Structures are given as structure tokens and as C-alpha cells.
Amino acid sequence: MSAALEPYIQRLDAVLQDKNPFTDALSEVEKKTGVSKRNLALGGIAVTLIWLCVGIGSSLVCSIVCFIYPAYKSFKAVESPQGDDDKQWLTYWIVYSTFNILEYFADLILFWIPLYDLLKCLFLVWCMWPIENNGSVIVYNTLLRPFLLKNEAKIDAKLSKVSGQVNKYVSDAKKEKSTDCDSALIPLL
Numbered sequence: 001m002s003a004a005l006e007p008y009i010q011r012l013d014a015v016l017q018d019k020n021p022f023t024d025a026l027s028e029v030e031k032k033t034g035v036s037k038r039n040l041a042l043g044g045i046a047v048t049l050i051w052l053c054v055g056i057g058s059s060l061v062c063s064i065v066c067f068i069y070p071a072y073k074s075f076k077a078v079e080s081p082q083g084d085d086d087k088q089w090l091t092y093w094i095v096y097s098t099f100n101i102l103e104y105f106a107d108l109i110l111f112w113i114p115l116y117d118l119l120k121c122l123f124l125v126w127c128m129w130p131i132e133n134n135g136s137v138i139v140y141n142t143l144l145r146p147f148l149l150k151n152e153a154k155i156d157a158k159l160s161k162v163s164g165q166v167n168k169y170v171s172d173a174k175k176e177k178s179t180d181c182d183s184a185l186i187p188l189l
Contacts, residue, residue, distance in 0.1 A: 058117035066124035
């Protein structure tokens, strides 16, 4: 192994020692095949990267990798007594949702970029990578936070206006439903 990759391999080995359903399944496969958990994990990573490069179902693979894992880690963060991991995953979800909104509007252009799903997946993995200054921290602090702070009052005003209108529509719908129910019961009596 290259010396540059050694810290990542050691971290992978440490993660594979954790007790969870994924590592339990890897242990079972290791027992049956004789292939180490490390090699199984690296093989899974290689297959995922190849799948993302080929393109067939790559959007689904990217969504699974960049949504399911962070969703589970967010659940773990909410359930843990520490608060530092909550901020990490909230920051990831702010970046992820902003990225998805931008991607929706730029889809016709992004479609033509070769290996786009691989690049997207690599970007989002960088955003969730468990280091202090991962991609989501950098994107949030350099792009999103300044924009949101600058426009916070305008955004709050628009949200308040929309919330008021939605609450009015809901209230009107409840009144109308109540009136309709009362008028439907009168002929029955």
C-alpha cells in the first residue's frame, strides 16, 4: 500500500471493527469466503465507482450513497448526547438540499457532462467526509452562510408571508369543511 493511502486504510480498518449490522454482514461473508472485510469493503467501493462511471442506474447509486448513509448518521447524531455531530449533519443537509435545488434547474446542462453522477457522488462524499473541514463546512462557510446572512431578513419576511397565507387557506378549508358537514347532516334529520 502507498504511504499516502495508509491513514485511510487504517481508518477503514477501524470502521470495520465497529459493531453494527453492516460489519456483522461483512464478518459472515468473510467467514464463508475467506476474503478479509477490508478487501470486501474495498471491492464494494470499486464496484460502486465503476457503476457510477458506467452510468446505468448511477443516479440511484449516488442517491443511495449520498442520502441513506447521511440520513442514518443524522439519526445517530440526534440520538447521541453530544451536539457537535448535530451541527456537522445539519450543515451537510443544508449543502445537500441547496445542491439538489441547483441541480434541478441545471439538469439539462449537467446531463451532458461525462461521468456527472460520479463527480456528483464524489462531491457529496467529500461533503460528508468525517473530518473537521469537510466539503459541507467549506461550501457552507464560503458560499451559503454569507448569502443567507445577507438575505436573512428578506427570506424571513417571505416565509412569514407564505406561512400566513397557508395558515389562512387551512383555516378557510376547515371552516368550509365544517359548514359542508353541518349542511349535509341537516337533510338527514
